[in-house]
Amino acid sequence: xxxxxxxxxxxxxxxxxxxxxxxxxxxxxxxxxxxxxxxxxxxxxxxxxxxxxxxxxxxxxxxxxxxxxxxxxxxxxxxxxxxxxxxxxxxxxxxxxxxxxxxxxxxxxxxxxxxxxxxxxxxxxxxxxxxxxxxxxxxxxxxxxxxxxxxxxxxxxxxxxxxxxxxxxxxxxxxxxxxxxxxxxxxxxxxxxxxxxxxxxxxxxxxxxxxxxxxxxxxxxxxxxxxxxxxxx
Amino acid sequence: xxxxxxxxxxxxxxxxxxxxxxxxxxxxxxxxxxxxxxxxxxxxxxxxxxxxxxxxxxxxxxxxxxxxxxxxxxxxxxxxxxxxxxxxxxxxxxxxxxxxxxxxxxxxxxxxxxxxxxxxxxxxxxxxxxxxxxxxxxxxxxxxxxxxxxxxxxxxxxxxxxxxxxxxxxxxxxxxxxxxxxxxxxxxxxxxxxxxxxxxxxxxxxxxxxxxxxxxxxxxxxxxxxxxxxxxxxxxxxxxxxxxxxxxxxxxxxxxxxxxxxxxxxxxxxxxxxxxxxxxxxxxx
Ligand SMILES: Nc1ncnc2c1ncn2[C@@H]1O[C@H](COP(=O)(O)OP(=O)(O)O)[C@@H](O)[C@H]1O
Ligand SMILES: [Mg+2]
Numbered sequence: 001x002x003x004x005x006x007x008x009x010x011x012x013x014x015x016x017x018x019x020x021x022x023x024x025x026x027x028x029x030x031x032x033x034x035x036x037x038x039x040x041x042x043x044x045x046x047x048x049x050x051x052x053x054x055x056x057x058x059x060x061x062x063x064x065x066x067x068x069x070x071x072x073x074x075x076x077x078x079x080x081x082x083x084x085x086x087x088x089x090x091x092x093x094x095x096x097x098x099x100x101x102x103x104x105x106x107x108x109x110x111x112x113x114x115x116x117x118x119x120x121x122x123x124x125x126x127x128x129x130x131x132x133x134x135x136x137x138x139x140x141x142x143x144x145x146x147x148x149x150x151x152x153x154x155x156x157x158x159x160x161x162x163x164x165x166x167x168x169x170x171x172x173x174x175x176x177x178x179x180x181x182x183x184x185x186x187x188x189x190x191x192x193x194x195x196x197x198x199x200x201x202x203x204x205x206x207x208x209x210x211x212x213x214x215x216x217x218x219x220x221x222x223x224x225x226x227x228x229x230x231x232x233x
Numbered sequence: 234x235x236x237x238x239x240x241x242x243x244x245x246x247x248x249x250x251x252x253x254x255x256x257x258x259x260x261x262x263x264x265x266x267x268x269x270x271x272x273x274x275x276x277x278x279x280x281x282x283x284x285x286x287x288x289x290x291x292x293x294x295x296x297x298x299x300x301x302x303x304x305x306x307x308x309x310x311x312x313x314x315x316x317x318x319x320x321x322x323x324x325x326x327x328x329x330x331x332x333x334x335x336x337x338x339x340x341x342x343x344x345x346x347x348x349x350x351x352x353x354x355x356x357x358x359x360x361x362x363x364x365x366x367x368x369x370x371x372x373x374x375x376x377x378x379x380x381x382x383x384x385x386x387x388x389x390x391x392x393x394x395x396x397x398x399x400x401x402x403x404x405x406x407x408x409x410x411x412x413x414x415x416x417x418x419x420x421x422x423x424x425x426x427x428x429x430x431x432x433x434x435x436x437x438x439x440x441x442x443x444x445x446x447x448x449x450x451x452x453x454x455x456x457x458x459x460x461x462x463x464x465x466x467x468x469x470x471x472x473x474x475x476x477x478x479x480x481x482x483x484x485x486x487x488x489x490x491x492x493x494x495x496x497x498x499x500x501x502x503x504x505x506x507x508x509x510x511x512x513x514x515x516x517x518x
Pocket of ligand 2: 047048049092160161224
């Protein structure tokens, strides 16, 4: 047995619904402090729904979600966000009709991650400040979205499909950014379908299919064929 | 046609345009934020007029009464939003329309009960006129134009230069992301409703020196506000300004040339614009 790791997030028996149709069936997952956990699976298996349920954006029943030991199951999205659980949606996490600067101003909360930190580590962001979020390229939007998320000084960063739709070089850049943040001690829960990206980043992996967790384990202990089987179309 | 008459009608048109603008920007703004088209916005306009009359008979001070009445109407608006309208945000549009139309009926009866059905005039304020080109122009029209422009400037600053405005714009562009950023949408809905209702009340208050208050005034103005709002593009503030000017000036000038058609002019202008641009002047599809 591994020693009990301290969890920052625990999801127990999550059942989520859109109207009458049930999307998630007893999903259990946890994220340890300082860990990167990947939730993977094909399109439509329920990854986004899982993240949105954690954020309080989807109707859920008979389940429990703990964040830093506090029960957040019944909390509203903005309350959860204010506790330091920062969600970056798959569309990039940037307000399209606000400038990048305004995006940052709106998100800024006191802490370790400051605008200067962002400019120092992701220098290209500085040149984007005056642009509207809607005018950024896919890669720029990702980078700005992650920077925006950082400025909230999150306890846990939840990112939906960070590599989706990006050119390979940019995927490597984003992977570099996230592994740098992991070295800073930031805990992360990410979903993705890009295997090399996941393998480069994740400590542990949950594989989802049809709204259920089918397999989970550390990156080392999960057989590659199993992962590929669940990701293959 | 004499040139002075044209200028005079232009002034009249511009000043009514400012009333349309003040009221309809409130409507289009609350719609932009809450996505509920509020029929009762016209009732808030009416309440603004009646509250001003009441406060004026108490204080004798017009400016004070206008400000007080507008603040009161803003408060009534928030109470309606928190007490009723917010429960309809997730319901289909017909429910929202029935709900806000119900409010219209309630407010009309309230006004009839307290103030009766006979139109009520404001006692003369003695604001006076200025003489230009051998003709007297009402000073109040100039005041209205100035107030309308000031409100535009103030709204611009509020929406583009304050944290509140930034949050409003953020919520309109991505609701989910806004909540995920820690923005409490309920606070924004309520404050947006305060601002929108305040503007309706202000419009009603400022209409008093021009026309009498009557229980039907809300219905009249809501139709104009709808025309302006649709013409400018739903939820678009700049559009509301431009359309108000177009409608007001078209009415003012039109009265000179097609006196028989004055009632129809706003509809004709709206129809002409929608034929060219169905989504409104600044609307997005
Ligand atoms: N707003 C919605 N209303 C109804 N069904 C939805 C909605 N969003 C997603 N779904 C359904 O929920 C399932 C899971 O979707 P999602 O969580 O987006 O999957 P993933 O992120 O893994 O691609 C899909 O079958 C999808 O069709
Ligand atoms: Mg998804």
